[in-house]
Amino acid sequence: MATSGSRNPLFSATLLASLIMVSVLVLAATGVAMLFSIAPLDDPTRFVGRQLVALVLGGVGAVWIARLPTETLRKWSPYLLGIALVLLVLVLIPGVGSKVNGARRWLRLAGLQFQPSDFAKLAAVLALAHYGAYYQRLMRSFWTGVVFPGTLLLLVCGLIFVEPDWGTAVLIGTVGVALLISAGARWYFFALPLIVAGVAVGALLVNDPVRWKRIEAYLNPEKYRTGAGYQVYMSWLALGSGGPEGKGFDQSTLKPLVSEHQTDFIFAIYGEEFGFRGSLLLLGAYLLVLVCGLGIARRAPDHFGMLLATGITLLIVLQALINIGVVTGAIPNKGIALPFVSYGGSGLMMMFWGVGLLLSVARSAAEATAAELAALGAAAEGSPA
Amino acid sequence: MNKPPAFRCTLVFGWLIGLSFVALALWLYRIQVVKHDHYRAIVNRMHDQRTVRAARRGDILDRRGVVLATSLPVRTICADPSLIFTQRVAVATTIAPLLGMEVADVLEKLKPVVRTNAVGDPFTNQFVVLKRRVPQEVWTQVRSAMANLDLGVKARKGSGLSYALTALRTRAIFAQEGHVRQYPEQRLGAHVIGYTLPTEINTEFGTVHAEHGVTGIEAVLEQALAGAIGWKGDGADLPARPGLNVVLTLDARVQRVVEERIAWGREHFDAASVFAVIVRPATGEILAMASAPSLDPANPGDPDAGQVNHVVGSLFEPGSTFKIVTIAAALEAGLLRLEERVNCHNGRWFYGGRYLHDYKGYGLLSFEEVLVKSSNIGTAQAALRLGPERLYHAITNFGFGSRTQIMLPSERAGVISHPRDWSGISITLIPIGHEVMTTPLQMAMAMAALGNGGVLMRPMLVDRLEDQNGQLVVRYSPVAVRRVLSESTAATMLRALRGVASQEGTARKAELELHSLAGKTGTSEKFFGALTSPASTTPRSTPSFPPKSRSFASWWAWTNPNGWPTRAGRPPA
Numbered sequence: 001m002a003t004s005g006s007r008n009p010l011f012s013a014t015l016l017a018s019l020i021m022v023s024v025l026v027l028a029a030t031g032v033a034m035l036f037s038i039a040p041l042d043d044p045t046r047f048v049g050r051q052l053v054a055l056v057l058g059g060v061g062a063v064w065i066a067r068l069p070t071e072t073l074r075k076w077s078p079y080l081l082g083i084a085l086v087l088l089v090l091v092l093i094p095g096v097g098s099k100v101n102g103a104r105r106w107l108r109l110a111g112l113q114f115q116p117s118d119f120a121k122l123a124a125v126l127a128l129a130h131y132g133a134y135y136q137r138l139m140r141s142f143w144t145g146v147v148f149p150g151t152l153l154l155l156v157c158g159l160i161f162v163e164p165d166w167g168t169a170v171l172i173g174t175v176g177v178a179l180l181i182s183a184g185a186r187w188y189f190f191a192l193p194l195i196v197a198g199v200a201v202g203a204l205l206v207n208d209p210v211r212w213k214r215i216e217a218y219l220n221p222e223k224y225r226t227g228a229g230y231q232v233y234m235s236w237l238a239l240g241s242g243g244p245e246g247k248g249f250d251q252s253t254l255k256p257l258v259s260e261h262q263t264d265f266i267f268a269i270y271g272e273e274f275g276f277r278g279s280l281l282l283l284g285a286y287l288l289v290l291v292c293g294l295g296i297a298r299r300a301p302d303h304f305g306m307l308l309a310t311g312i313t314l315l316i317v318l319q320a321l322i323n324i325g326v327v328t329g330a331i332p333n334k335g336i337a338l339p340f341v342s343y344g345g346s347g348l349m350m351m352f353w354g355v356g357l358l359l360s361v362a363r364s365a366a367e368a369t370a371a372e373l374a375a376l377g378a379a380a381e382g383s384p385a
Numbered sequence: 386m387n388k389p390p391a392f393r394c395t396l397v398f399g400w401l402i403g404l405s406f407v408a409l410a411l412w413l414y415r416i417q418v419v420k421h422d423h424y425r426a427i428v429n430r431m432h433d434q435r436t437v438r439a440a441r442r443g444d445i446l447d448r449r450g451v452v453l454a455t456s457l458p459v460r461t462i463c464a465d466p467s468l469i470f471t472q473r474v475a476v477a478t479t480i481a482p483l484l485g486m487e488v489a490d491v492l493e494k495l496k497p498v499v500r501t502n503a504v505g506d507p508f509t510n511q512f513v514v515l516k517r518r519v520p521q522e523v524w525t526q527v528r529s530a531m532a533n534l535d536l537g538v539k540a541r542k543g544s545g546l547s548y549a550l551t552a553l554r555t556r557a558i559f560a561q562e563g564h565v566r567q568y569p570e571q572r573l574g575a576h577v578i579g580y581t582l583p584t585e586i587n588t589e590f591g592t593v594h595a596e597h598g599v600t601g602i603e604a605v606l607e608q609a610l611a612g613a614i615g616w617k618g619d620g621a622d623l624p625a626r627p628g629l630n631v632v633l634t635l636d637a638r639v640q641r642v643v644e645e646r647i648a649w650g651r652e653h654f655d656a657a658s659v660f661a662v663i664v665r666p667a668t669g670e671i672l673a674m675a676s677a678p679s680l681d682p683a684n685p686g687d688p689d690a691g692q693v694n695h696v697v698g699s700l701f702e703p704g705s706t707f708k709i710v711t712i713a714a715a716l717e718a719g720l721l722r723l724e725e726r727v728n729c730h731n732g733r734w735f736y737g738g739r740y741l742h743d744y745k746g747y748g749l750l751s752f753e754e755v756l757v758k759s760s761n762i763g764t765a766q767a768a769l770r771l772g773p774e775r776l777y778h779a780i781t782n783f784g785f786g787s788r789t790q791i792m793l794p795s796e797r798a799g800v801i802s803h804p805r806d807w808s809g810i811s812i813t814l815i816p817i818g819h820e821v822m823t824t825p826l827q828m829a830m831a832m833a834a835l836g837n838g839g840v841l842m843r844p845m846l847v848d849r850l851e852d853q854n855g856q857l858v859v860r861y862s863p864v865a866v867r868r869v870l871s872e873s874t875a876a877t878m879l880r881a882l883r884g885v886a887s888q889e890g891t892a893r894k895a896e897l898e899l900h901s902l903a904g905k906t907g908t909s910e911k912f913f914g915a916l917t918s919p920a921s922t923t924p925r926s927t928p929s930f931p932p933k934s935r936s937f938a939s940w941w942a943w944t945n946p947n948g949w950p951t952r953a954g955r956p957p958a
Contacts, residue, residue, distance in 0.1 A: 178398050181394050181398075182392070182394045182395045182398070187394070236416055236424060237424050237427060237428050237431075239413070239416045239417050239424075240416050240417060240420050240421055240423065240424025240425065240428075241421070241424045241425045241427075241428040242417060242421075243417055243418065243421035243425065244417060244418050244421065253428065253432055254428065257431075271413070271417060275417060276413060276414060276417035276418050279410075279413045279417060280410060280413075283406055283409065283410055283413075286406065287403065287406050290399060290402055290403060290406075291399075291403075294395060294396070294399045297392070297395060298392060306392065306395075310395045310398075314398060314402070317402055318402065321402060321405055321406065321409065324409055324413075325405075325409060328409065328412055328413060328416060330408075330409065330412050
């Protein structure tokens with residue numbers, strides 16, 4: 001990551017984009033391999049088939065999006081947010097949205113399943129980036145910088161929150177606030193509501209013995225391993241028994257005990273099979289996405305591109321951070337997928353489309369650099385020798 | 386190009402997230418490297434799919450190999466309600482007929498009980514016993530019925546529903562290994578064999594159902610009979626070590642005759658209890674030991690069952706049978722001769738301020754006649770010649786007042802007080818079997834000592850322990866406790882007691898044509914008893930008389946009879 005004000009010419013936007021593509025493809029390949037490992041013996045392609053279809057759709061979409069000029073994306077962003085909001089409302093209507101495990105998160109269209117919240121993530125980032133760029137000069141004000149976009153953000157998060165899908169709501173909220181601050185909004189405008197909300201939630205927790213027990217279970221999964229701490233405890237057993245070296249590909253023995261092992265808790269099985277070294281590799285891949293993503297943001301030719309690249313990068317990396325934090329018991333249990341790795345068609349597809357957005361920004365940055373160089377060259381030619 | 390004005394903020398977020406990743410890596414280091422051994426140990430233990438294998442309990446056999454107690458493999462059928470939940474009806478209607486249970490009962494047992502744990506999470510009970518002691522064949526039927534259970538649900542291969550159905554079909558109903566105790570000869574020898582009750586042995590890797598000896602040989606030799614549980618799985622297969630077979634000294638045929646006789650006797654005389662023991666004098670081997678009312682070892686909880694083995698567990702005043710001890714001791718001490726005549730005071734003798742009576746008035750009787758006619762006055766005078774100390778010593782020498790150390794639980798020692806606690810007339814009452822409490826077994830062993838040339842033997846109930854292949858593991862040998870009489874005194878006593886079962890004696894009807902029989906009858910406040918011993922070591926009249934080792938000493942007794950087992954009306958005291 002470039003910390004100094006100047007850009008390192010060695011790391012062109014094209015190179016950064018290539019690195020992101022490499023690490024994303026590595027992550028996706030890891031996911032496919034893990035899904036193969038996890039699938040039941042009598043049905044080894046149970047997860048892999050769907051995942052590959054989503055991968056192809058996501059890849060094609062990413063390429064198409066990457067070729068779109070950022071200006072087009074910017075023009076579409078309000079409409080995309082509108083579509084996302086409509087879908088988020090639709091999914092809450094009984095009979096339209098289908099209920100799985102007590103939560104309405106899915107839309108079924110012609111046999112295809114789709115989570116509107118996945119789409120809403122991208123739409124929200126696009127819209128906020130557009131908003132931030134549009135009101136660039138006014139972002140420091142309280143109303144324009146915080147209240148209006150904050151209300152929009154609350155609306156999206158609120159609709160997702162009531163599904164309920166707390167993990168995604170928290171993720172979009174966090175990314176949105178970070179994006180607004182990056183766009184120029186003053187951070188302390190957000191600090192006060194956050195502190196108030198934190199105190200309120202804390203007071204609620206202390207006064208609710210059941211919820212408090214859950215916090216205790218989070219703090220001490222081993223003690224509550226038969227109940228609330230079960231999933232995290234099993235995940236610890238998987239990761240811990242994997243050790244530094246891991247048990248080897250397809251050698252997991254705790255698969256049947258770790259629930260949601262193909263989606264939210266896939267990292268536990270990965271860590272069991274590939275060990276601490278594998279875990280570091282995976283963390284490194286996300287770190288590379290972070291560095292390269294922010295590098296692209298740094299090189300973006302305009303404010304919208306910078307905000308868009310920042311938003312998408314934070315979205316991907318924060319989601320990975322939350323997921324691994326949950327799986328390792330570092331943060332309380334909230335259902336959220338591991339980007340590019342977890343099983344899940346619409347999530348994977350949207351993540352790839354997000355990468356497409358990043359690549360689009362990188363392409364415009366590279367074109368801008370080329371134009372700059374051309375202008376420099378023309379100036380050099382035109383000047384007297 | 387527009388310089389992004391607030392890229393610094395973005396960088397701060399970048400750094401925050403980057404540092405979070407480093408923290409996460411350290412946290413993972415702790416889980417995956419530092420605590421690796423800890424978690425690996427837990428996982429290894431979890432994956433240790435060892436199952437416990439029940440050990441077959443050893444058999445109990447009579448001296449000829451007749452099986453008195455044996456164990457058959459059975460299963461305890463259990464269910465995991467958490468795997469069944471909505472399919473209760475289908476499961477219950479399928480397995481209830483196979484188990485011979487009511488569908489409603491099975492349904493009730495399969496009903497999931499949802500509780501909440503410490504954290505408030507609900508969980509369902511995962512273990513309930515449906516039926517115990519189910520034969521292996523029935524379990525095989527239940528298992529195949531469950532495997533083919535048609536629920537009318539089609540699940541796509543590999544789907545979650547298909548997992549649930551597989552779990553329901555294969556794991557919802559399961560069985561634990563165990564054995565059930567069976568008594569092929571039913572009540573035969575029940576008080577000696579004892580009985581078992583089912584217990585659960587809980588180990589880290591599962592539960593086995595075993596039988597635990599509660600009383601009798603089953604309890605005394607629990608260690609030998611139980612064997613050791615085995616393990617299976619985790620690459621190893623350690624079979625259970627079956628228990629040892631116990632071969633008793635009992636003879637099932639003799640035991641059966643004795644039990645038939647006492648059952649008849651109890652009914653005929655309406656006695657509260659009847660009991661008998663037959664001992665081989667030379668070795669102390671118990672050939673039969675029975676006590677009525679008896680019990681059914683397969684159903685020991687029956688309230689009508691006679692829990693007490695009166696032969697070892699009840700105390701009685703031995704009455705006239707005890708006279709043998711005094712006369713024999715005085716004879717041994719040279720204080721009297723059997724031909725010697727003693728004044729029996731016509732059945733009424735004033736001593737120590739009280740009258741002592743005989744059943745029938747006699748004048749002068751020889752000491753042999755004192756025994757045969759069971760004279761209280763004659764016996765008391767023999768005791769006076771001995772004096773309290775020597776009388777007491779003789780009584781304890783015969784084994785009274787201490788346990789015979791037979792291999793049975795709850796044997797009682799009896800009561801014989803020390804001479805310093807005796808009253809003035811104790812010296813006349815103890816010799817005739819009052820103010821003294823003995824077990825029937827003690828009386829039988831004392832009588833057997835006469836038949837064994839004066840050597841008191843320890844009663845022997847177990848001949849040997851064998852493994853499952855019939856290989857000898859332990860053999861028990863006869864144990865002589867001590868010599869209580871010289872050989873000649875013993876022979877003299879036997880000769881004299883032969884008269885009891887003659888036309889002169891108190892047991893006229895017991896005279897045998899072919900065998901000679903020495904004996905002594907007695908009555909006390911509560912019971913009537915009879916002792917016998919082989920009268921001589923040589924055949925009396927026929928060469929086919931069994932050799933010495935085939936001769937028996939026995940003790941028979943009836944308590945609280947409403948009629949008396951002699952034709953002579955009230956028998957001699």
